Amino acid sequence: MKAKINRRKLLRTFKEVAAIYGPGKRERDVADYISSRLERLWPVSEDGAGDAIDGDAGNLLVQIEGEGEPVLFVAHMDTVEPCAGVKTKVEDGYVMSGGDTILGADDRAAVAALVELAEAAARMRARRPLELLFTVAEEIGLLGAKHADYAAVTGKMAFVFDASEPPGFAVVAAPGSELVTATFHGRAAHAGIEPEKGINAIKMAASAVATMRLGRIDHETTGNVGLISGGRATNIIPERAEIKGEVRSHDPSKLAAHVAHINEEIKKAAAESGGDAEISWTQAYVSYRLDEDAPPVALFRRAARAAGLEPKFVAGGGGSDANVLNARGIPSIVIGCGMENPHTTDERIAAASLEKLAELATALATTA
Amino acid sequence: MNFSKPVYIAAFAAACCFLTACGPDTGGAGAPITGTRIWVADQPDSKVAIYDEGGSLLKLVGRFGMFNKPNSIDVYEYDGAAWVCDFYTNRIRKFSAGGNPLYATPGQEGGFLVRNPVALSVSQSSGECWVSDRGNHRVLRLGAEGGVLARVTGFRYPRGISADPAAGDVWVADEGNDAVVKIAGTASGDVPVAAVEVGRFTGMENPWAVAADADGKGWACSREAGRVVKLSPQAAELASVGGFANPVALAVDEPAGAVYVVDAEKGLLAALRRNVTGTHKDYGAVATFVVRNLAKPEDVFADENAGRIYVAEMGAGNVRVYDRDGELINTLGGFSGPGALAAWDGD
Numbered sequence: 001m002k003a004k005i006n007r008r009k010l011l012r013t014f015k016e017v018a019a020i021y022g023p024g025k026r027e028r029d030v031a032d033y034i035s036s037r038l039e040r041l042w043p044v045s046e047d048g049a050g051d052a053i054d055g056d057a058g059n060l061l062v063q064i065e066g067e068g069e070p071v072l073f074v075a076h077m078d079t080v081e082p083c084a085g086v087k088t089k090v091e092d093g094y095v096m097s098g099g100d101t102i103l104g105a106d107d108r109a110a111v112a113a114l115v116e117l118a119e120a121a122a123r124m125r126a127r128r129p130l131e132l133l134f135t136v137a138e139e140i141g142l143l144g145a146k147h148a149d150y151a152a153v154t155g156k157m158a159f160v161f162d163a164s165e166p167p168g169f170a171v172v173a174a175p176g177s178e179l180v181t182a183t184f185h186g187r188a189a190h191a192g193i194e195p196e197k198g199i200n201a202i203k204m205a206a207s208a209v210a211t212m213r214l215g216r217i218d219h220e221t222t223g224n225v226g227l228i229s230g231g232r233a234t235n236i237i238p239e240r241a242e243i244k245g246e247v248r249s250h251d252p253s254k255l256a257a258h259v260a261h262i263n264e265e266i267k268k269a270a271a272e273s274g275g276d277a278e279i280s281w282t283q284a285y286v287s288y289r290l291d292e293d294a295p296p297v298a299l300f301r302r303a304a305r306a307a308g309l310e311p312k313f314v315a316g317g318g319g320s321d322a323n324v325l326n327a328r329g330i331p332s333i334v335i336g337c338g339m340e341n342p343h344t345t346d347e348r349i350a351a352a353s354l355e356k357l358a359e360l361a362t363a364l365a366t367t368a
Numbered sequence: 369m370n371f372s373k374p375v376y377i378a379a380f381a382a383a384c385c386f387l388t389a390c391g392p393d394t395g396g397a398g399a400p401i402t403g404t405r406i407w408v409a410d411q412p413d414s415k416v417a418i419y420d421e422g423g424s425l426l427k428l429v430g431r432f433g434m435f436n437k438p439n440s441i442d443v444y445e446y447d448g449a450a451w452v453c454d455f456y457t458n459r460i461r462k463f464s465a466g467g468n469p470l471y472a473t474p475g476q477e478g479g480f481l482v483r484n485p486v487a488l489s490v491s492q493s494s495g496e497c498w499v500s501d502r503g504n505h506r507v508l509r510l511g512a513e514g515g516v517l518a519r520v521t522g523f524r525y526p527r528g529i530s531a532d533p534a535a536g537d538v539w540v541a542d543e544g545n546d547a548v549v550k551i552a553g554t555a556s557g558d559v560p561v562a563a564v565e566v567g568r569f570t571g572m573e574n575p576w577a578v579a580a581d582a583d584g585k586g587w588a589c590s591r592e593a594g595r596v597v598k599l600s601p602q603a604a605e606l607a608s609v610g611g612f613a614n615p616v617a618l619a620v621d622e623p624a625g626a627v628y629v630v631d632a633e634k635g636l637l638a639a640l641r642r643n644v645t646g647t648h649k650d651y652g653a654v655a656t657f658v659v660r661n662l663a664k665p666e667d668v669f670a671d672e673n674a675g676r677i678y679v680a681e682m683g684a685g686n687v688r689v690y691d692r693d694g695e696l697i698n699t700l701g702g703f704s705g706p707g708a709l710a711a712w713d714g715d
């Protein structure tokens with residue numbers, strides 16, 4: 001006997017969990033839903049990440065004993081706005097929102113699949129020990145994963161259920177990312193009466209941005225300035241301007257090189273104008289790249305085939321909880337869940353993808 | 369209830385507890401306990417307390433710390449002692465009718481006898497307690513005084529458990545094996561299930577709760593299959609009643625000729641006829657009454673002496689009390705989420 005996940009229940013669970021309001025740091029109701037479903041089956045614990053990031057819930061860890069090497073399955077509980085009052089409908093085999101909110105398949109489809117997996121797990125033969133980590137605040141900077149209590153985690157590899165590719169795809173490499181905030185300081189003066197006394201901070205910022213190499217730097221590196229602000233009035237020479245941007249690269253040395261380049265351009269622009277600039281960088285996440293024989297890649301290949309899928313491996317362009325886990329030494333890949341148009345009100349997921357995702361989770365749990 | 373042999377043990381047990389820990393229970397100023405005592409495990413705040421029929425708190429037995437998600441309660445009709453099963457503290461605790469602690473399985477310092485237990489059932493013929501020790505994949509027989517009388521191994525994920533009030537045999541739902549197993553109540557020592565098995569039913573996916581009937585038959589329900597089965601004393605299927613979505617608890621009411629089922633998803637309490645046979649796609653045809661519009665009922669308890677049916681309505685924070693016609697007698701409110709209950713109607 002090999003227990004299968006009940007399709008009718010899976011769809012209902014997804015609709016229930018999609019309807020729960022839970023943006024980053026406000027995942028309490030999502031966490032309570034998961035606990036109420038699973039806490040009488042397997043030990044469920046919540047860590048202190050909620051306090052650490054000033055949210056209303058921590059990460060949930062569900063520990064499902066089994067035989068063999070434990071693996072970690074990860075899904076994030078938070079969704080992006082607008083996510084209040086999500087009403088789901090099913091049309092032409094797709095689950096979608098009413099159109100005025102996101103659907104939240106990113107990442108509630110994964111949450112639903114893992115809840116159903118846990119409910120069916122007692123009846124699965126030859127199942128490895130599973131740890132289900134439901135993280136908070138992924139969408140606002142992987143904060144839950146960064147503050148998770150890893151002392152309780154024993155999984156030697158992880159599958160993060162959070163890629164938008166269809167089931168069968170896995171993201172085995174992702175860039176690292178550094179975020180920059182640069183504040184240019186000039187000198188204010190009346191623009192009509194004594195412009196000679198002013199130093200224009202907006203001009204400094206503009207000239208820095210103009211000389212920076214942005215966009216696609218090479219096949220694995222990108223740079224962007226996405227926000228600019230400054231100034232007070234048309235007749236005042238602005239004394240302050242701020243830009244915010246990022247650099248991503250799959251290659252850590254290229255990432256460092258491009259960070260240095262951006263620093264250089266900022267400092268140069270400030271110096272040429274006689275002003276100065278404060279620069280602050282924060283690491284958003286660290287890159288990773290797994291070999292094709294890395295344990296999660298090898299297991300994914302076998303499990304996908306067992307679930308009737310042809311495994312395909314790709315490099316991703318964004319960060320996920322897998323970046324944090326890989327940096328912590330837990331080899332991790334991101335699993336395609338089949339959510340389409342995530343982060344938009346046109347988001348949808350095929351009911352068939354949801355089912356395949358659950359089958360794939362079962363296969364990852366039970367394939368030798 | 370059959371007192372033929374076991375009454376001696378029961379009386380002995382009662383006397384022992386008098387002599388040891390806690391002294392006699394009283395209902396207040398030295399008077400004996402009278403009136404109905406309703407034991408309720410409130411799940412979200414992990415509180416176990418005793419209430420009277422009117423819903424007044426008689427005693428707070430324990431709160432978070434002593435308990436962490438208590439999930440099953442049963443009482444011994446002979447003396448009103450109650451056993452409480454607690455998932456996260458990994459302990460089984462026994463209390464007197466008055467709510468005084470009598471016994472607990474070892475805690476951390478004693479190496480935990482049980483791990484993530486999910487259900488228990490008191491044998492009404494002996495006062496012993498049978499425990500579904502899920503995390504250890506076994507079933508335990510605890511003496512009325514708390515010693516371990518048997519460890520029955522070889523289950524995968526035991527869930528519901530129910531001791532036969534007459535013969536003392538025990539029904540166990542083994543979720544992990546899709547099996548409902550009946551084992552001999554005489555099991556002792558460390559013994560594999562095969563050695564004490566009386567019957568095994570494997571015709572229903574994901575069995576959840578079980579209830580032993582007084583005539584050696586058994587009842588089981590399945591969340592996956594959405595049905596309730598009646599089984600012969602050897603565990604062969606005698607009847608199947610469908611139409612449920614998530615039946616989670618069962619209780620036999622022998623004098624009323626009924627078996628009560630609560631369905632957490634459909635929000636109902638159905639009284640099935642105990643003498644039902646054959647296959648019925650819908651419970652409506654074989655129910656003497658159906659109460660609807662309950663919010664996530666999680667447990668049901670039949671007080672056979674008083675003719676009362678108690679339902680833990682987790683979603684609404686209520687305990688509902690019905691008579692045998694399904695008439696609502698009373699609603700006890702103000703709970704955070706009652707998940708398990710039992711009642712004793714006094715001496």
Ligand SMILES: [Zn+2]
Binds near residue numbers: 076106107138162
């Ligand atoms: Zn996501």
